[in-house]
Amino acid sequence: MPGDITTHHDDTSSSGSSDHEDEHKGPPGGYDKTPLPDAPQGYTLRFVFHSASNVPVADLHTASSDPFLVATLKGTQPKRHKEDPDLKYRTRTIHRTTTPEWNEEWIVANVPPGGFTLKCRMYDEDVADKDDRLGNVTINVDSVSEDWPGIPPPGQEFEAKKRVMSKRAFILKGIASAISHGTHLAPRLRISIQVLGKSEPPFAQMCTLAPTRWIKHNSPMIGRLIGAKVNTNESDDEKPNGEDNEPRSTKYDFQANEIQLQGPVPPTLYHRYVEFRPVIGSLFSSTGIRGTILNKALHKQHHRIYNYDSTTEYGTFKPCSREASLQFLRMVHFDEGGRVFTYVLTLDGLMRFTETGKEFGIDFLSKHTMHADAEKYIAYSGEFFIRRLQHPDANDSPEPKEKTHPSEPIPGGPPNQPPPPNPAFYQLYIDNESGTYRPEKSILPDLKEFLQKNFPDMGIVTMNVEDEHLQKLKDEQRAIKKSEGRMMHVVMNSSSDSLSSVESELNDENYSLEAGRRSKKEAAHAVLRHPNPEHFKEAAEVMLPHREKKVE
Structure with missing residues (x-):
C-alpha cells in the first residue's frame, strides 16, 4: 500500500553511485566533477521530534538521564557516490529527566517520492564517558506524495528497540521494572511527519532547510591550556573597554562553533579527501589496524573539541537574513584580536569552525579531517578571517579603496570601542587552504554566491590560497594576535606518521611525513612508529576497547 509506515531495526540500506574518472594527475581525491544523478521532483517534509517517555x-546519582536524539535520514534516490554522508540532525540535550520534551522540527527538502528511512537513536549524554545508548526507532515509508497523510501532530508513539541499549542502561531499567510493577523496559518516542509541498531543484540532493541554528561548544580545559580567555558575560563583548571603570570578569574557554546554513549547497562544491598515501585511505575507510586506530583517534579529537555538555549553547536565527550575518559575526567576535579560523562546510550546509590556524598553536592529527569528523566527502574547506571597513558599504573587493581594520586603526570599533552591529561594516575573507581536501579554486565564485545568500549585507571575499595578497593579510592578522600576548604551543596528538602536520604536508609536493613530534604518551602513535606486537596490543587495548554486547 503506497505510503505505508513500517518500523524495524535493520540499519542497512542500499544506494546507487556513479564512478568518477580521475582527470587530474597526482593522488586521487580533491575536486570531484561527478554530476548529481537524475531524480524525480521530491517533497519537503517536516519532522518533529516531540518527546520520549519511559526513558x-x-x-x-540523580535517578534520571540526559537524553538526546540523533536522527539519520536516508532517501531512495541514487547518490553520486555510496560514500556520501546521510543527512543527520541532533536535538538539544534535556538534562536530568526520563520524560524529555524536545519539540524540535527538522525541515528537509527533496525527500524522494520513492520513500525514506528515518532512524532515531536515543542516547544519554555522558561528558566523562561514552554516551549510553537508550534505544532506537526506525521508521520506513515506502512512498511520498502530496496526498500522503503522514503522521500529523501530536504525533505517534513508537516503541524503541531495547536490544540496542547499553548494558548499564538495560540493567538499571530492569531493576526499575522489577521494583515498580507495570513499568515497561522499552522507552517510547513520539514523532510527527508532514508533507509541506513539492521541492525546488536540484531534486537528487536532499538538504536541510530549517532550523538554521547555531551551536557553541565550550571547553574550559583546552582554553586554560592555550591561555584563551573570554568575557564571562557575553554582553561585555559589545561594550567599550573600561566602560563604568569596572573590571570585567573573564574565564578560560576554547570555543568550537557550528552554524547550519540554509541549503542546498551548490552541487559544484564537492570534494573528496586526498589519498596521498595508502594509510590515508585506510584512515578514512577505517580498515586495517593502523587505519582503524587513526580513524578512532580522529573521531575522538572531533568529539573532544565539539563536545556537548551543560555549558553547550544553542540558538536559531532567520535564514538568509541580517540576523544570520550578525549571529555569525558574534561567533567569530567580529574583527577583534586578529583571529584566523579553520572551517569545513559539509554537503548539507553545516559550517564548523574553530580558531585553530597555524598561529594558534594547536597541533591536531589533521585540522580539516577533525572538523569534518573524518567524512570522506565535504563541500569545501579552508581558513577565514574578518576585517572591518571604514564605511558600511559591504565591500567585496580584496583591496578596498578605504581603510580596513586591523591593517589600520579605525575609530568606532575594536580594540577600544565595541564593534558596530551592522554587517555592512565587515568583510569575510575566506579561502581554500586545506591539504586534506584540496578545494578547487575555480569554484570559489560558487562558494561566494552561497555565502552571500546566507550572510546578506556583508562583504564576502573569496581568495585562492596561492594569492600573495591573501598571505600578506594573514600575516597582519597573526601579528595582531601575537601582540596581544604570548602564544602557547599545545600538542594534543602528534606523530610523524599520525598526520600531526598533515595540512602543511599535503601542500608540500614531496608529501613528506617526517615533520612533527612523537608523543610517547599516545599508544596509537607508538604503534605507528614501531609496529611490533607489544605496541599493537597496547594500542588495541587503548583505542579499541571491547564493545558492549547488545542485550537481546
Missing part, C-alpha cells in the same frame, strides 16, 4: 535511568 531508562542512566545516572544513579
